[in-house]
Amino acid sequence: MGILNFASLVLLTIAGIQTAWAWRNLRDWRLAFACLTLLLAGVPGIFEFLFDVNKKPLRADFSFDEVQLFTVGVLAVVAASFIKQIIHSQQMAAVAQSVSEFQLASILENVPDAILTVDRDAKVLFLNHSDSLYTVEDVVGQSALRMLPEEAHSNMQSALAEVIQEGRSVELDVPMIDRDGSKRWYTCRMFPAGSGSPPDTATVIATNITQRKHAENELRRSRDELEQRVMERTRELALANQELRSEIIERKQTERQLFSRIEFERIISGLSSRFIDLDPGQIDPAIEDALKKLGEVSGTDHCSICHLNDSPPMASMTHEWCRDGIDPVSDLIQDLPMEQHPWLWQKIRELVPVHISNLDELPPEAKTLKVALKSREMQSFVVVPLTSGHVLWGFVSFAVKGRQVSWHDDMVALLKIVGDIFLSALERQRASEALRATEARINRLFQSNIIGSTFTDVDGVLYDANDAFLNMTGYSREDLPLRWRDLTPPEWAHLDEQALQSIRTEGVAPPREKEYFHRDGHRVPILMGTALLDKNSGECIGFVIDLTERKQAAERIRELTSRLEGASRLSVMGEMTAGLAHELHQPLAVIANYANGCIRRLSKETLDRPKLIESMQEVVAQSIRAGEILRRTRDFLHQREIQWESVDLNSVIRDAVHLAELDSRQKDVEIRLHLGQNLPDIFGDAVQLTQAILNLLLNGIQATAENPSGPKMISVESDINQDSAVQITIADTGLGIPTELRDSIFDQFFTTKSNGLGMGLAICKSTIENHGGKIWMRPGAFEGTEFLLVLPRARRELRPPVILAKLTEQPAASAPR
Incomplete structure (x- = not known):
């Protein structure tokens, strides 16, 4: 029994060594676990053996059958040997596999095509080599779609789905964009791969067909060029044929056109x-x-x-x-x-x-x-x-x-x-x-005797005239022909020479005012115009209008206008009488007080020389003040001829303001002056301009006084405008002028006052326009009204006197007071 136990121990030891060697080389836990189980089965025998040798029992109830123990040892050695044989077989298979893989890798490395393994999402799992600028490391693990242009993604995804999901092989041509941006073409043959069903991967064999594509494109281009050349040649032949036909047709047309x-x-x-x-x-x-x-x-x-x-x-x-x-x-x-x-x-x-x-x-x-x-x-x-x-x-x-x-x-x-x-x-x-119509009209006009008509030549010889002209000058037909120079006073002769020169050069002499001698010797004022009828014959026609009645009417109008202005000034002064009396009363009262004071002090002999001089100086100042008031009043009311001279417009404004101060104080209206410095003089009549400005001030004072709300103030400004003319602005804070009345305020006899004549603003407009200026109105601040007057700088030529007829020449632009 001891020998069996020892043999079992030896066998189990050998089995253990073989198991350890198997685990070290095989690394298969299932085989190692089987051997280890057998070894564990023999462990109790080993303990018993050790107990028998050392005479130290491990436990009192522990005993093993020696035959069983030996059997376990034999089985352990046999199992270990079997495992060793399996390991040897696997090692030989691994060597063979290594040789096959090396050969496959060599084949894959040397094959010209790129072989890839991709999954369902087109992720590259394997690539044998790359013939592009992308390396294998750049490609493996990445989506194959990123190397394709976007328009090729759908085709590749559809092909992968067909291969992996349906298990079919697919072949298609796809372009690839290389790392440098160049395009390569590949024919991809795709096969299902993997052990699953359906397979989870696909094998792709990509053959580079870039050169073939280039060759195909070149062949296609050559074919297109050949077709184009054939078409061009055909077109040229057709065109030549058409041109030939067109030439024949054109020749026929040319013949017809030549005949036509x-x-x-x-x-x-x-x-x-x-x-x-x-x-x-x-x-x-x-x-x-x-x-x-x-x-x-x-x-x-x-x-x-x-x-x-x-x-x-x-x-x-x-x-x-x-x-x-x-x-x-x-x-x-x-x-x-x-x-x-x-x-x-x-x-x-x-x-x-x-x-x-x-x-x-x-x-x-x-x-x-x-x-x-x-x-x-x-x-x-x-x-x-x-x-x-x-x-x-x-x-x-x-x-x-x-x-x-x-x-x-x-x-x-x-x-x-x-x-x-x-x-x-x-x-x-x-x-x-x-010409016939003109001759008929001229003949009717000539015979109508509405105005004087004459026929002359370019030298001023009058050889025919109608009855109106003859009656105007007192001549008869027996006195014809007449000459212009015999009919014209010497001072007008230069106008006749200018008219004849204008007729010779321009064919017409503009209308001109002059005088003719009447047969009885008195002068007849006329308006005359002449035009050339026939340049070859020099025949001219003239039209003459007698201005005698018009001149007389103008003179009467001038006299009436002067009287009307005087009446207007008297009317203004009548309204200012109470204020004028008050204005004169103040200096006279001061003079009386100083004189009485001096008399009392002289009677008491208490007035010394300096006090007397001071009192007399004050009396003189107040006398001058009263005299200035009377002078302005006298000048304003004085009936006289218009005097055209250089006028300081600021002085005119001050005189008008002094005359209006009486009315403004009574109505509690403040007049503020903002007069420009170094204003140029204007050429005109100071009295007429003073009257125009005074009318505007009095209207403004009345309008401002009637306004229950707002400040009671009139502003008078003078300055030079952008046209270098003098501009006066008179602004009040009255109730303003209704819109419907603004177009009528400058009309004659138009007034909104119960006792007004309606001539104040009409005379203002006439005066300003007669001085070459303009006047208009516009709405002002605080619902008031602004009147603007613009007058040109002084010029040396004289102006015509103011006439009432001019008051209606232009429509009004403002509103009444």
Whole structure:
């Protein structure tokens, strides 16, 4: 029994060593676990053996069958040997596999195609090598789609789905974008791979076909070039054939056109000689007959002449010819606005001939013209502008129905000649009619005796006159002819010389005022104008108006105006009487007080010399003040002739303000002055200007006093405006002027006051305008009104006196007071 135990121990030891070796080399836990189980089965025997040897029992109830122990040892050795054999077989298989993998790797490395393994998401799991700028490390683990252009993604994804999901092989050509941006082409043959069902990967064999693609593209390009050359050659042959046909047709057309041109020129030659001596009454039928001949020779269907009127431009057809079967349109084209056909009107206005062989040649902006011509089935047309001198008179047009006609430049030039011939005849006809009409009007005017009429020559010899002129000057027909220089006073002779020179050079002498000697010796004021009737004969017509009654009426108006101004000033002063008395009372009271004081002190002998001098100085100052008030009043009321002189406008404003101060203090209205410095003088009458400004101030004071709210103030400003003229602004804070009355305030006799004459603002306007200035109003601050006066700088020429007739020449711009 001891020998068996020892043998079992030896066997188990050997089995343990083999198990450890197997685990170290095999690394298979299942085989190692089987051997370890057998070893553990023999552990109790080993303990018993050790207990028997050492005579130290491990436990009292522990005992093993020696045969069983030996059997376990044998099985452990056999199991270990079997495991060792398995390990050896696996090692040999691993060596063989290593040799196969090395050979496969060598094949994959040397094969020209790229072999990839990709999963369902196109992620690259394996790549044998790369023939692009991407390395294997760049590709493995990344999506294969990132190397493809975006437009190829869908095709690749569809192919992968077909291979992996359906287990079919797919082949397709895909482009790849290399790292440097260049494009490569590959034929990808895709096979299902993997042990699953369906497979979870696909094997892709990518063959580089870039060179083949380039070759195919080059072959395609060569084929396209060859096809293009064949097409071009075919086109050239067809074009040559067409050109040959066109040349034949063109030659025939040229022959016809040459014949038409010869016939056209023959007709034009006949027209030139025919229209030269044609009576004006026969011109219209002759033009219509010529249009018919020209239309028949040129093969056109419609010919017409249109005249253009200005402002706005409108066309009226004056002459027309239509071939049989063509409806006339002369009744439709009368006062036709050219703005309806802007493209055609632009060409005509630029004097550019328009020739269209096909309506399709018209630009889009000629849409309305195209519609109009299509409605009459006209296919081609030509329009040639006609000018009289440098002025656009109208145009001549030729149109063809239903066919194309080429209008050559030489034909257009001939049509221009035809148009000029027609226009020359029409101008002569119009001139003849105008001359007859003018002669008739002049004869009626001459015989009507409404005004004086004369016939003279360019040397001033008057050889005929109507009764009105003869009655005006006191001469009879037996006294004719007369000379201008004999009828004209010496001081007016220079005007006659200027008039005769103007007639010789410009054909007219502008109207001029002068005087004629009456036969009895007194002078007759006249207004005379002269015009040249016939340059060749030098015949002139003159018109003479007797200004005697007008001059007398003007003088009467001047006198009435002067009286009216005086009455207006008296009216103003009448309104200011109470204030004037108060203004004079103050200095007189001061004078009286100082005089009484001096008398009392002198009687008491208490007044010393310095006090007497001081008192007398104050008396003198107050006397001067009273005298200044009386002077301004006297100057303002004094009836005198207008005195034109240089006037300081600021002094005029101050005088007017002094005169208005009495009224302003009574009505508790403050007048503020803002007068500009170094204002230039104006040329005028100081009294008239003072009256105009005073009227505006008094109106403003009254309006401001009637306003229950707002400040009671009038502002007077003077300055130089942007035109270097002197400007005065008078602004009040009154109730303002109603909008409906603003256009009437400067009218004569217009007033809103119950006791007013309605002449104050009218005289203001007349005065300012007579001084070459302007006056107007505008709304001011605090609902008030501003009056603005602008007067020019002083000039040396005299101004005419103010006349009442000028008060109604211009409409008013402001409102009444």
